[in-house]
Amino acid sequence: MRQFAETEALSGIVHEALGPRFHTVGVDRLRGGSKKGVYRVHVDGPRAASVIVYSWAEAENFWPGSEGVDAAHPFAPASGLVPFLAAQRSLDRLGVRVPGVLLADDSRRRYPADVAVVEDVARGTLESLLETDPARAADALSELAAMLDVMHQQHSRRYGRVDVLERGDEASGVSCEQLVLERALEDLAYAAEGDPGIGSAATPLHDRLQELAAGVPPRTSHGLIHGELGPDHVLVDASGHPVLIDIEGLMFFDVEWEHVFLRLRFGNQYPALSRPGLDPARLDLYMLAMRLSLVAGPLRLLNGDFPHRAAMRGIAEHNAKEALALLPVS
Structure with missing residues (x-):
């Protein structure tokens, strides 16, 4: 207990x-x-x-x-x-x-x-405001887009969490895309054990990840990203301004990783946050990797004593279907 x-x-x-x-x-x-x-x-x-x-x-x-x-x-x-x-x-x-x-x-x-x-920013989340007061939420969403522009325009040749870089350490790996590929392959192996659909398509999913990673061009500059920014991780204060929370994962990384998550979590509201100039090859790889992460992560929690089990099971099942939908039609 x-x-x-x-x-x-x-x-x-x-x-x-x-x-x-x-x-x-x-x-x-x-x-x-x-x-x-x-x-x-x-x-x-x-x-x-x-x-x-x-x-x-x-x-x-x-x-x-x-x-x-x-x-x-x-x-x-x-x-x-x-x-x-x-x-x-x-x-x-x-x-x-x-x-x-x-x-x-x-x-x-x-x-x-x-x-x-x-x-305590006690006025609620942007997620709830999008449902209850769309006009006020639109203003907060616009301001959030400007905040993300400021973050993503901070550049570093090194990637990694800000606390790691602050103390002078080097992040693991040789590139962002290689790290994403390695993690996606680990998530695929884990998800294949717990989801029958992913398990039956493990080989084509593995091959698709490798194919997408091979098409990503090299990059030497990275932007500052939140890393897990959904509307539930944005509070709205009494003046209507957005406030970021759950910020421990703040890091320099490919901004495409952020945009893939924004697209998933903001859904129909994502166009307000979308920006030109993103690398389509990275977006394709990162979208499939993110879907697999959102299968494997909830399954890992379900193997423990996480209390909100139905919600986690729903996240895993939904993203398994979405990952399979990203496979090319044969």
Whole structure:
């Protein structure tokens, strides 16, 4: 049985962040996180308010163990206070709106895990706003497109997560496309064990990945990408401005990787985020790789005790069908 954060421990860290005049009056564990715990802590004091607490405790991470995984690999699990703070600093310097950090602590003296107390942008996600208020969402979507332009126009000859590059380490691999191919082949092998449709088409999917990768031209410059940017990872503040969350995976990489994910997650709204000049060969390879990742990833979670099982099963089944649809018609 997983043990999540207790109110008393959260109260202590929030008291440390806000000061002695604030007192915790309620705690909600927010749904959705698979790598960290996210808690809304309601406080009373000079003004009624709330803050968000991120907890990177081991019990909050539902993904399989990462023993033997190269931590510098761009696709290594992006979780923890260090990558979060590196991403928060990088985006804040660019003027890209992210929640403000009120306290960050990895000492384990005040709280039994790495923890951050951040601003609560409590107006909901862009995903929900697209359903309830399309006109207001359109303004936020336009501003999000401008934020992504700023990010994607930051260039680096090196690729990798910003925290890895900040400390002077080199990311693994020889190119972005080679890393994507290697991961896609691993995801294909895993998905083939858990999905009958993928299993029956494993050989043509393998051959198609190799064929697409062979057609990708070399590249020496990479843009700054979020890496997992769906409308559920964009909050909208009281003034209608978009705020990026779940930023730990921020990295320099091919911007096509970002655009493939944007296209999948934003659907009919993607044209507002689309940009000219993307490499079609990369888009083709990355789309198939992304589909396979969205089969294998949920299946890995389902092999553990992740609680929201029906949703994960649905994601895996949907993306398996979409991956198969990308095979050439014989």
